Amino acid sequence: MSDTTDDQLLALARAMIDLDHPVKRDAAAWAAANLGQHDLVEADHQSRFAVDDWRRCAERGIQGLLVPTQHGGQGADLATTLLTLEGLGYGCADNGLTFALASQIMSTQVALVRFATDEQRARWLPGLLDGSRFAALGMTEPNSGSDAFALEATAERLDDGSYRVNGHKSYLTFGPVCDLCIVFASTNPEAGSWGVSAFLVPTDLPGVDVGPLREKMGMRTTPFGDLTFTDVVVPADSLLGREGAGASIFGAILDIERAYVFAPQIGAMERQLDDTIGYAKDREQGGHPIGHYQAVSHRIVAMKERHEQSRLLLYRAAMADATGRGITLAASLAKVAACDAGIASSIDAATVHGAKGYVSEFGVERQLRDAVGGLVYSGSTDVLRNIVARVLGVT
Ligand SMILES: Cc1cc2nc3c(=O)[nH]c(=O)nc-3n(C[C@H](O)[C@H](O)[C@H](O)COP(=O)(O)OP(=O)(O)OC[C@H]3O[C@@H](n4cnc5c(N)ncnc54)[C@H](O)[C@@H]3O)c2cc1C
Numbered sequence: 001m002s003d004t005t006d007d008q009l010l011a012l013a014r015a016m017i018d019l020d021h022p023v024k025r026d027a028a029a030w031a032a033a034n035l036g037q038h039d040l041v042e043a044d045h046q047s048r049f050a051v052d053d054w055r056r057c058a059e060r061g062i063q064g065l066l067v068p069t070q071h072g073g074q075g076a077d078l079a080t081t082l083l084t085l086e087g088l089g090y091g092c093a094d095n096g097l098t099f100a101l102a103s104q105i106m107s108t109q110v111a112l113v114r115f116a117t118d119e120q121r122a123r124w125l126p127g128l129l130d131g132s133r134f135a136a137l138g139m140t141e142p143n144s145g146s147d148a149f150a151l152e153a154t155a156e157r158l159d160d161g162s163y164r165v166n167g168h169k170s171y172l173t174f175g176p177v178c179d180l181c182i183v184f185a186s187t188n189p190e191a192g193s194w195g196v197s198a199f200l201v202p203t204d205l206p207g208v209d210v211g212p213l214r215e216k217m218g219m220r221t222t223p224f225g226d227l228t229f230t231d232v233v234v235p236a237d238s239l240l241g242r243e244g245a246g247a248s249i250f251g252a253i254l255d256i257e258r259a260y261v262f263a264p265q266i267g268a269m270e271r272q273l274d275d276t277i278g279y280a281k282d283r284e285q286g287g288h289p290i291g292h293y294q295a296v297s298h299r300i301v302a303m304k305e306r307h308e309q310s311r312l313l314l315y316r317a318a319m320a321d322a323t324g325r326g327i328t329l330a331a332s333l334a335k336v337a338a339c340d341a342g343i344a345s346s347i348d349a350a351t352v353h354g355a356k357g358y359v360s361e362f363g364v365e366r367q368l369r370d371a372v373g374g375l376v377y378s379g380s381t382d383v384l385r386n387i388v389a390r391v392l393g394v395t
Helices: 003-017 022-034 051-059 078-091 095-115 118-129 189-195 246-260 263-282 294-322 328-352 365-375 381-391
Strands: 135-138 154-157 163-173 180-186 196-202 208-213 224-234
Touching: 003 078, 003 294, 022 078, 051 095, 078 095, 078 246, 078 263, 078 294, 095 118, 095 135, 095 163, 095 180, 095 246, 095 263, 095 365, 135 163, 163 180, 163 196, 180 189, 180 246, 189 196, 196 224, 196 246, 246 294, 246 328, 263 294, 263 328, 263 365, 294 328, 328 365, 328 381
Parallel strands: 135 180
Antiparallel strands: 154 163, 154 180, 163 224, 180 196, 208 224
């Protein structure tokens, strides 16, 4: 094991055991002071997105945290990146914004850093890191979701080496605002998943139709929508990795995204816990603070358990990652646990707050709406349970 790996493991272990880690606390304080607490941005009907906050994060270097310095990023280690995302989730109630940050950092940017050529990185990374451009990851289609490689999008190689892309990609994070879409399409339909390739497709090309914003239950500030590609011709150097490498690129990105995309939500769960403890101490009924009643205090203890369990699994996945081991099992467990915890704790928080937990103006119910999407994105929790069962040799 190299010193670098040892250093990373030590940093992750410190992050794991220190709930008051200074990196996390600094990020939380910065987010509370500098970012909006939006549930919805009413002014911008194309995205509902707090663009100014996004740019403020870019100025602070957040989008570039995990990107190596030679590619224009901060070159931060995984522990610093995860602690920062947790802190942002604690300090900023706009879970749509923090989800979008985690999503870009852990999916499209990871794809570019790991699989792109120097020319491709030089073209796309600067704008993503300075907050002026957006990228979507285009896998899901109307007829292929969990069964991702049943995709119908095609990319036909033309005589001059360029490709003609056709297809419809749906429910894409950043869809309505993206400048770049990493499109997964079949270059050899007979080869199944081995025939899938990934392309960097600029959305200003003729034949790209950027669909309107899709409104959703929660994380309403995350831009979300569809893109269609009709005879879009992209040059040969738009290929990300080799032809036919799309499935392995997608699998690698998805493991990373699944492992880490919940980092901000874990911070948000801690904020929710602290708010609920405060309320249970302040609110009196029957002559006592409601926290005096075991039914209330045990709900809060369950919230604490769930928060810590989710956090441990997040850093456990990161440690497996740092040692270079496969993280499919750890990432799947981390995502399932954090998703279930977020929903269960949001119901507990709402219950402890009584009517204030249900009425929108107090900001308690939005946590539940924001948590539900986790059941679906980056692989549904049911599909992830299938993966865990397979790794365990049960199926
Ligand atoms: C907030 C959000 C962000 C997203 N961002 C992106 C993005 O950036 N890029 C992108 O490409 N996609 C994105 N998606 C789409 C997401 O990846 C898909 O919604 C997901 O893969 C599920 O596909 P589906 O919606 O078609 O559901 P389906 O696959 O049709 O599943 C419907 C139900 O059937 C269950 N099911 C399906 N197959 C199985 C099985 N084998 N075993 C057990 N149960 C099964 C599922 O668990 C689910 O409950 C996003 C979705 C959301 C909600």
